[in-house]
Amino acid sequence: xxxxxxxxxSTNTLFSLWNYNPDNSDSHGDFWNGENFSWFSRxxxxxxxxxxxxxxxxxxxxxxxxxxxxxxxxxxxxxxPLAFTYEMNTSSFFFAYSNPSNKLGKPKxxxxxxVHPPILxxxxxxxxxxxxxxxxxxxxxxxxxxxxxxxxxxRQTLFVVHQNMAPGAxxxxxxxxxxxxxxxxxxxxxxxxxxxxxxxxxxxxLVAVIFYSFRA
Numbered sequence: 001x002x003x004x005x006x007x008x009x010s011t012n013t014l015f016s017l018w019n020y021n022p023d024n025s026d027s028h029g030d031f032w033n034g035e036n037f038s039w040f041s042r043x044x045x046x047x048x049x050x051x052x053x054x055x056x057x058x059x060x061x062x063x064x065x066x067x068x069x070x071x072x073x074x075x076x077x078x079x080x081p082l083a084f085t086y087e088m089n090t091s092s093f094f095f096a097y098s099n100p101s102n103k104l105g106k107p108k109x110x111x112x113x114x115v116h117p118p119i120l121x122x123x124x125x126x127x128x129x130x131x132x133x134x135x136x137x138x139x140x141x142x143x144x145x146x147x148x149x150x151x152x153x154x155r156q157t158l159f160v161v162h163q164n165m166a167p168g169a170x171x172x173x174x175x176x177x178x179x180x181x182x183x184x185x186x187x188x189x190x191x192x193x194x195x196x197x198x199x200x201x202x203x204x205x206l207v208a209v210i211f212y213s214f215r216a
Contacts, residue, residue: 024064039065055130055154066131067184072175076125078162079171080114089183091132092176096143097124101168114168122165126158126173136177143172 021030021038029036045062052059060066071086072093079097086093100116107113128138130153138151138158146163162171 037065039063039069053154055156057131060131070129070131072129072132072158073127074124075127075157076123078119078121078124080112080116082112082170083110090176090180092174092180094172094174095126096170096172098171099165099167099169103168122162124160124162124171126160126175128153128156128158128175130154130156132177132181136179136181139176139178141174143170143174147171 019030019037020040021032022040022042024030024036024038024041025043026041030038040062041064042062044064047058047061049056049061050058060070063069068088071088071091074081074084074095074097077097079099082096082098084093084095098114100119101114103114105111105113128151133151133153133156140149140158144164148161148163150159151157152159158175160171160173164171
């Protein structure tokens with residue numbers, strides 16, 4: 001069994017957990033501790049893949065949780081990664097990276113040292129799953145001018161070339177799809193909706209206390 005665990009201090013992603021257990025079943029989950037996190041199950045496997053091309057949908061046969069597991073990521077970065085956030089409900093993401101400089105500082109997740117041997121390349125490669133891009137237009141907004149990009153759907157890769165080679169320069173990339181995918185789960189609009197049942201219970205309790213006080 002393969003276990004993947006990610007814990008992040010980011011306000012966008014707090015926790016993710018999945019594993020590989022081919023014996024997973026809909027009735028018994030992963031057969032351990034009542035958990036059901038496996039991204040693959042033989043029970044859902046219908047036939048061998050029709051092709052070994054990386055963009056062939058038949059390679060996903062038997063897979064589960066694909067809307068959560070299959071997501072974009074920066075595969076090759078012509079700089080130092082600074083931030084990556086992904087919203088599963090809209091399949092939109094933000095990626096930022098920096099040119100090296102002589103900045104040392106104290107190591108932090110959101111503010112890493114930028115000291116690095118010279119990076120001569122200026123092309124960054126971002127994996128864009130065909131599962132997300134097929135039938136949709138890729139929309140990209142950069143944080144500044146001076147970028148060229150090309151999307152190769154067959155290779156599931158977004159190629160981005162930056163022109164600003166100044167030490168410490170930060171490159172920001174916002175990507176989304178048009179039309180957006182169907183939402184995977186409802187998102188409450190406010191804290192009032194998030195805790196609607198709690199607020200209702202407290203309101204009922206408060207009314208009861210006030211009513212009892214007047215009766216007494």
